[in-house]
Amino acid sequence: MSTQTKADLALLGITFIWGTSFSIIKDAISRFDALEFLALRFAVAAAVLIILFWRDLLSAQRSDLLAAVWIGLILWLGFTLQVKGLELTTPSKSAFVTGFSVILVPLFESALKRKFPPALNVLSATSALVGLYLLSGTRSVWPLDRGLLFTFLCAVGFALHVIVVGHFARVQNLNVMVVGQVTVTAVASCILSFQHGIPRLILPPRVAVAILVTAVLATALAFYTQNWAQKHTLPSRTALIFSMEPVFAALITYFTLRERWSSQMLIGCVLIFAGIVSSELHSKEKISMESMG
DSSP states (O other): OOHHHHHHHHHHHHHHHHHHHHHHHHHHHTTSOHHHHHHHHHHHHHHHHHHHHHHHHHTOOHHHHHHHHHHHHHHHHHHHHHHHHHHHSOHHHHHHHHTHHHHHHHHHHHHHTTOOOOHHHHHHHHHHHHHHHHHTTOOSSSOOOHHHHHHHHHHHHHHHHHHHHHHHTTTSOHHHHHHHHHHHHHHHHHHHHHTTOSOOSSOOHHHHHHHHIIIIIIIIIHHHHHHHHTTSSOHHHHHHHHTTHHHHHHHHHHHHHOOOOOHHHHHHHHHHHHHHHHHHHHOOOOOOOTTOO
16 A cells, blocks of 8 residues: 555545544533533643644744744634534534635635636635525525524634645644644633633533544544645645545434435535535645644
8 A cells, every 4th residue: 555545544534533523522512611612622632732742842933833823823713613603503514614615715815816716716616605505404595594604704714724824834843833723722712711611620421522532533633644644645635535524524413413404405515515626626726724623
């Protein structure tokens, strides 16, 4: 088995973990405060990454740390909006709308370069927007309920995160950036959580398991594996593999939570997925996909 094949399989594995995490988080925040959950998840993940990369931190430059702070604040915003949206919508809907960030990246990059986006990117975004309307399951003029609206804004945050990481990854220590952004997200999440009181230390067993799974597997291990894998495979292959995240989330939700789908919602998912895949197949930019979990 070639190194590239191993890298692709590793990326597929963490994509499956991310897809599974939507159902796990939904179950946890139905029993526990969402902001407290986010704070504990990233606090545990930050501790794990600090243990793994403490040598890199000792040699970190000031520019590495400043980059990590900016990236971490954007990541924190994205995850906070995602978990608030997940409180109000289903895991599969959250996954598909989160995947919108893949489509937004080339559109934002075109805007930054003051160029009109390629026609296929516009078509992909249009397909996904129509899919979002159908996925909402309503026929009102303004289809986005608060859950989907929060999640869409989360996708905007993740798209910005991808662009910023892509910029700094060329010149900064990648390990320091990974540890730093997760640590900043943990600190910001804890501060926000403290506004609602001191987090509980005694957790329901299922919540404790969810925190460990999402912190160790969906955050620390996933970020570490992604950094290794993307050195051995093409960015286009990475992006295409990551587009399977909402598909995995929908399948896991169907079998674990018995979520039912109308034909309108299924068509919406297909349109969003088609927009994501077509956008990625067209993309030729070497960008980091570090925001999906």
